[in-house]
Amino acid sequence: MSTISSPGSAATPGAAGSTDPISLSGHEPDAATLARAAERAAGELLAPPAPVRLADVVPAPQEVEPNPAEDWLLPAEAVIVASADPAALAVAEQLAEQLRPATGYPLPVTDAAGPAPVDGIALVLTDDDGLGPEGYRLAVTRTGVTVTAVTAAGLFYGAQTLRQLLPPAIESPVPVAEHWMLPGGSIVDRPRFPYRGAMLDVARHFFAVADVLRVIDHLARYKLNHLHLHLTDDQGWRIVVDSRPRLTAVGGTTEVGDGPGGFYTKADYRRIVEYAAARHITVVPEIDLPGHTNAALVAYPELAPDKVAPPPYTGTEVGFSYVDPADERTYDFIADVLGEVAALTPGPWLHIGGDEAFKVKGEVYTGFVERVQRIVADTGKTVVGWHQLAPAAHADGRVLQWWGTNGEDSAITAEAVRHGARLIVSPGNHAYLDMKYAPDTPVGQDWAGLIDVRRAYDWDPGSHVTGVPEAAVLGVEAPLWTESITSLAEIEFMLFPRLPAIAELGWSPRATHDWAGFRDRLAGHGPRWTTAGITFHLSPEVPWPTEGIGSAQPTRPHLPTQPDPGTVPVPVADQP
Numbered sequence: 135m136s137t138i139s140s141p142g143s144a145a146t147p148g149a150a151g152s153t154d155p156i157s158l159s160g161h162e163p164d165a166a167t168l169a170r171a172a173e174r175a176a177g178e179l180l181a182p183p184a185p186v187r188l189a190d191v192v193p194a195p196q197e198v199e200p201n202p203a204e205d206w207l208l209p210a211e212a213v214i215v216a217s218a219d220p221a222a223l224a225v226a227e228q229l230a231e232q233l234r235p236a237t238g239y240p241l242p243v244t245d246a247a248g249p250a251p252v253d254g255i256a257l258v259l260t261d262d263d264g265l266g267p268e269g270y271r272l273a274v275t276r277t278g279v280t281v282t283a284v285t286a287a288g289l290f291y292g293a294q295t296l297r298q299l300l301p302p303a304i305e306s307p308v309p310v311a312e313h314w315m316l317p318g319g320s321i322v323d324r325p326r327f328p329y330r331g332a333m334l335d336v337a338r339h340f341f342a343v344a345d346v347l348r349v350i351d352h353l354a355r356y357k358l359n360h361l362h363l364h365l366t367d368d369q370g371w372r373i374v375v376d377s378r379p380r381l382t383a384v385g386g387t388t389e390v391g392d393g394p395g396g397f398y399t400k401a402d403y404r405r406i407v408e409y410a411a412a413r414h415i416t417v418v419p420e421i422d423l424p425g426h427t428n429a430a431l432v433a434y435p436e437l438a439p440d441k442v443a444p445p446p447y448t449g450t451e452v453g454f455s456y457v458d459p460a461d462e463r464t465y466d467f468i469a470d471v472l473g474e475v476a477a478l479t480p481g482p483w484l485h486i487g488g489d490e491a492f493k494v495k496g497e498v499y500t501g502f503v504e505r506v507q508r509i510v511a512d513t514g515k516t517v518v519g520w521h522q523l524a525p526a527a528h529a530d531g532r533v534l535q536w537w538g539t540n541g542e543d544s545a546i547t548a549e550a551v552r553h554g555a556r557l558i559v560s561p562g563n564h565a566y567l568d569m570k571y572a573p574d575t576p577v578g579q580d581w582a583g584l585i586d587v588r589r590a591y592d593w594d595p596g597s598h599v600t601g602v603p604e605a606a607v608l609g610v611e612a613p614l615w616t617e618s619i620t621s622l623a624e625i626e627f628m629l630f631p632r633l634p635a636i637a638e639l640g641w642s643p644r645a646t647h648d649w650a651g652f653r654d655r656l657a658g659h660g661p662r663w664t665t666a667g668i669t670f671h672l673s674p675e676v677p678w679p680t681e682g683i684g685s686a687q688p689t690r691p692h693l694p695t696q697p698d699p700g701t702v703p704v705p706v707a708d709q710p
């Protein structure tokens with residue numbers, strides 16, 4: 135990977151060979167030496183590259199007013215000043231940590247509140263709540279950058295925008311010679327929807343804590359604020375429950391194919407939650423019920439309808455397993471599990487799944503869901519579930535997650551919304567990031583169709599589900615199921631570049647929606663991902679720059695398969 139801008143070239147941020155990275159071999163130079171060397175090298179470039187355009191940000195900001203007369207060059211001695219508030223200072227420190235490696239500048243953080251420093255970055259809390267709880271104002275002038283917000287979350291989003299305004303080489307893990315130029319002007323920004331999420335299925339394949347943290351970083355870049363973890367399924371149970379140790383000791387040891395599985399200890403889970411919280415991301419844990427429970431039944435056969443432990447399941451079919459809705463021990467189990475997961479989770483949500491329980495039908499299903507909704511309420515959390523929950527009675531604040539691919543369940547879903555439910559929109563045929571991009575995509579599924587970047591982008595969460603008004607839409611989420619996804623590189627390949635598309639639907643005002651414009655803005659992110667070492671799909675729909683782009687394409691050609699354990703599952707696409 136190379137990270138050097140070539141002289142005089144605006145569009146070749148990753149072009150190799152013109153200047154060497156500052157050598158880190160031998161004894162380590164101190165930060166000031168690095169900073170001086172970087173500045174000197176930058177000064178030697180024949181002509182500075184044109185700065186990124188202010189309007190190139192993804193997701194598109196609400197208002198952008200470029201002012202080229204105010205372009206600003208980040209100097210080696212720049213200081214980051216933040217309001218004297220621990221959360222604001224934490225954002226400043228994170229920003230400094232993101233900018234130090236590539237610039238080599240020391241970027242000290244101080245807590246002098248007040249006016250922007252000369253030649254520096256100021257992160258300022260204000261009580262002008264016109265910006266809303268997540269909004270920010272960002273101004274680049276000839277003397278520096280000021281980000282203003284009502285909350286630390288707003289400052290954090292402003293800081294993400296600021297990163298994107300620097301040249302792509304800012305993603306380099308080592309110092310590079312670059313004109314760290316920011317485009318002058320101002321941005322006023324706030325999100326369209328309060329819930330902007332992605333889901334990672336850690337049940338079909340298990341992913342280590344480090345992988346999850348990196349996914350969290352990816353969400354944060356694009357101003358997503360929820361990470362939904364699909365923690366349990368037929369193929370594995372991934373979170374320790376102290377009162378039911380066999381869930382992970384037994385149920386955690388399998389995954390799709392022949393892999394070893396794995397699970398998160400409570401300390402692991404807390405680490406994920408804290409890392410996410412530091413990036414203003416709320417973790418939404420999902421315990422999928424009553425179906426998708428084979429791993430739990432293997433561990434605790436008394437939950438099974440016939441009280442016999444089924445064999446472990448490592449295939450990819452769905453809909454065959456369920457916990458016994460007629461046995462009181464099932465509800466004791468659920469109360470224990472949800473109680474422990476709720477206690478570990480600072481966020482307000484508990485996701486109870488509810489999808490594809492093909493063998494628990496009609497009133498038995500709704501009765502089960504209503505009981506589980508009451509158990510969730512007893513934990514103090516708000517229930518979230520897949521939209522199959524709709525026919526069950528309303529529970530205070532409940533949220534349904536729409537994953538339909540056609541209008542079929544929209545009437546029952548709209549009816550639930552009339553009773554007070556809110557909706558997270560994740561249409562299978564637009565937002566399911568486990569779908570292939572194209573027929574030759576080496577991993578992924580296609581039951582909901584192929585989802586290229588345009589298909590991921592060109593829909594409107596506010597009006598997608600017939601009969602559900604925009605006011606009832608809490609937001610949008612992109613799920614990544616992992617039946618065929620086995621590594622971090624494959625995760626990234628499926629997320630990029632579609633995750634930014636979904637993020638824009640969740641954040642940006644509808645008035646900014648424009649495929650041609652999005653495609654052009656997205657193109658500039660390719661060199662950023664390349665420099666950051668992020669694997670992505672080099673989609674032919676996006677006019678990537680001709681240099682500075684590289685992408686490792688996963689090449690595994692097949693889905694792991696295993697015979698179904700005796701039951702005949704109904705293909706998902708045929709389900710109402």
Ligand code: TNX
Pocket residue numbers: 452489490520537566568579615616617706
């Ligand atoms: C449907 S979406 C499922 C999952 C699968 C996914 C594969 C939903 C609520 N259930 O069990 O993993 O399709 O795309």
